[in-house]
Amino acid sequence: MPPALKALLAQAIGTATALAAARSGMLPGGLWPVVVVQALAATATATALGSAPWWRWIHLGFAPLVVVALQLNIAPGWYLAAFIGFALVFWSSFRTQVPLFLSNRATAAAVAEQLPRNRPSRLLDLGSGTGSLLRPLAQMRPDCRLEGIESAPAPYALSVLLTRREPTIAVARGDFFDIPWSDYDLVYAFLSPVPMAEVWRKASAELRPGALLVSNSFPVEGIDPDHIIDVDDRRHTRLYCYRPAGPAYQQKSGITGL
Template sequence: MKLPPALKALLAQIIGSVVALAVARSGVLPGGLWPVIAVQALAAAGSATALGSATWWRWIHLGFAPLVMVALQLHIPPGWYLAAFLGLALVFWSSFRTQVPLFLSNRKTAAAVAELLPRKRPARLLDLGSGTGSLLRPLAQMRPDCRLEGIESAPAPYALSLLLSRRQPTIALARGDFFAISWGGYDLVYAFLSPVPMTAVWRKASAELSPGALLVSNSFPVEDVEPEQVIDVDDRRRTRLYCYYPAGPALKKSGITGG
């Protein structure tokens, strides 16, 4: 049975706590609380791996119990915990459910995407999970003739993207679920998500995009689908762009870039 990410996280923490308690009672650990905390963190992270959680969840499990211990020792007022929770919720919103963290595209990636847009006519681009607009703003400068749209579910990144792009009239932003809107009519759909939703992204793109429209995935290929082209971006993180024609190439189209 496939478990939701949040339930996997809860189970991993419970298993980690049970293991830590059992090891502590066995008497094999040195004195003090920190050895028990270390065992709990390692067991929780190992359980998350066994449950098939995303890699970033494992790092959360490794740090969760130690950070709680540090916070208790510092006697931090309860109000700060609430503030931190609200801040994280506004930034990451539904990441616990979708397993899509906040990734930001850089300017070199935007330049590579600009080269994939049709050159001889205005085009429409949709950025799935547009975050703070880090792709759309430089792209608007490079291709002022194009209509650039983004949709983001998290309130804080969306609000920041509105603020930062307020003087760029070719950018249109919306808050919501990108699976709930139509992708028809776009020349290029860009995704910088995670491996988890890529099968669903491919399915929707195949059903709604027109022939010749590109699906470009930053860093995460579609499983069991061969890309038309893979572009290596010359940046520090060695970005790779996986380019697909979900509905097939357009008629009289000779290359991956538009004409």
């Protein structure tokens, strides 16, 4: 079931449960008991449907925030502005279930160590956001060609602005599944668990032998990484490194013809 449909169903069941409880006399008088029951029922339904953890928090806070906002008598134009702002930042996150994650400098340093040292290399950042990985990498490895692709308009525009004086960085707007990955020495992903199976399939089909797939925080389910890097930062970042097209992987897994 698509995430948006799960969310709609959870809200509908939550509302029906709250109204039924109110009409049966099970709740004390007033609006807030109904709101609390609706939020809890919607969250429980989302959990039962297997929604991602962040959806559960959204359901828990949705109805209470709506009631508070209505009581504040906020002008409708502010809601429209907020909607446009969130749409420009998160764009298709409701469909892809990939929020905006920003890589820190310590992670960039760890990724820099994975690039080949004996020659200029090419790196592709999947969902490059504001260029938070590419910009420090350009300072650490000025000999490398660093490319990013981002679908959301606002992060993309900001990344173009912030990297305009970096000759080794190129950022494009689009879907990273629509471009070939065969020319890159390292493909970096900081996405979510949802697209990792498809990322793995594309990497296995297109990356040349020896190329590296590095996934920040989210491993490929069912696939053992070539190695794991524990980054010394506050959020204890873990990088899962794979060589899906390399001879070592093919020999270990028995896969040929990739």
